[in-house]
Amino acid sequence: MKCPYCxxxxxxxxxxxxxxxxxxxxxPLDPSLNLPEDPDERKPRRKKKPPLLIAAGAAFLVLAISGAVFFSIRTPEKDSSGGQTAEAEKPAGDDTEAEDGAAPETEEDIDPSDADFNLTTSGQLRLDGYIRSAAGNQKLLRWDDGLSFYGRNPDGTEILLEDIDRASIDDSLLPDGMLDELSSNQKVRVDGQMYIDSGELYIMPYEISDGDGKDLIAAYEKSQSEPEDDSSSTDTAAGGYILPQSSARLLTESDLSGLSLQEVNYAKNEIYARHGRMFNSRELQDYFNRQSWYSGTVSPEAFSESVLSDVEKQNAQFLSNAEYAMDPNGYRLDAN
Incomplete structure (x- = not known):
């Protein structure tokens, strides 16, 4: 049969x-329809597409439109030079880098100008204060008002000490035992080198004076050089030395202040006696035999001055010159 439609x-x-x-x-077929016999003479009707194909086409169209819109939003426009223009402004609240790529701010460095004293430029200071004792026989210099000090630890790290009213005393430049002679709460003026070590403030004195301006270092050294017994008898300084420093440093005129001609002679021979020299003079031998430190083991003939240090040799000559300056004949041994 023929389709009544096409x-x-x-x-x-x-x-x-x-x-x-x-x-x-x-x-039902209608015989009255005058349908063309030749299919080529028929006027075809538009074909109806199945519903499934229509739905698929509609879905594809929606996806195509969505993709075009998304692409137009994400693709930056071209500028006149062919490069890309900046993207649209980000919503408020987005994280952004600092202008010019600046890093986040960090803690400010220590400012040396904030300190009362910059120890990196000059650590030599003069401070008035009081001597205080601390644990472990440590001596402190303490002052009234809190001060600030900028410096560096031995490892180079910067440090700012604030509201400081004391410093530990480094006795490296002081005579042995001197700090022990300073009493607690004694008022002093100290000139010294200040430094910071492991976050602690230190002062290394090279001058210390009392409230009246008296040089305490010089006074201590003089007290150590004075004989224990300053009588003019032959038992002067029994058990001790007339000039204790004669083997350690060069003597000066001030070391001879108050000494008699006899004492100068004894002090000269004291240098030899330290090395065990014995003496032909009965007076000298008896004197040194009474000293607790003396041990005569070398006869005068066997003794050699090569055992003396350069300091001792110069001091022996200095004392000999002083002796004959006091009396052209020198001191007369065994005169009595």
Missing amino acids: GQETPDDSTFCAECGERLDDM
């Missing part, structure tokens, strides 16, 4: 037209 030859038992897709089993 005229295409279709098997009699067909339910749908294979050409146009129309249903045939419930459509």
Whole structure:
């Protein structure tokens, strides 16, 4: 039979037209229809597309439109030079880098101008204060008002000490035992080198004077050089030295102040006696035998001055010159 809709030859038992897709089993044929016999002379009707194909096409169209919109938003516009323009402004609250790529601010460095004293430019200071004792026989210099000190630890790290009213005393430049002679709460003026070590403030004195301006270092050294017994008898300085420093440093005129001609002679021979020299003079031998430190083991003939240090040799000559300056004949041994 022929399809009543498009005229295409279709098997009699067909339910749908294979050409146009129309249903045939419930459509009675109308013999009065003047249908063209030649399929080429027929005027074909538009084919109806199945609903599934229409839905798929609509979905594809929606996806295509969405993609075009998304692409137009994400693609930056071209500027006149062919480069890309900046992206749209970010919403408020987005993280942004600092202008010119600046890093986040860090803690400010220590400012040396904040300190009362900059120990990196000059650590030599003069401070008035009081001597205080601390644990472990440590002596402190303490002052009234808190001061600030800028410096560096031995490892080079910067440090600012604030509101400081004391410093530990470094006795490296002081005579041995001098700090022990300074009493607690004694008022002093100290000139010294200040430094910081492991966060602690230290002062290394090279001058210390009392409230009246007296040089305490010189006074201590003089007290150590004075004989224990300053009588003019032959037992002068029994058990001790007339000039204890004669083997350690060069003597000066001030070391001879108050000494008699006899004492100058004894002090000269004291230098030799330290090295065990014995003496032909009964007076000298008896004198040194009474000294607790003396041990005569070398006869005068066997003794060599090569055992003396350069300091001792110069001091022996200095004392000999002083002796004969006091009396052209020198001191007369065994005169009594």
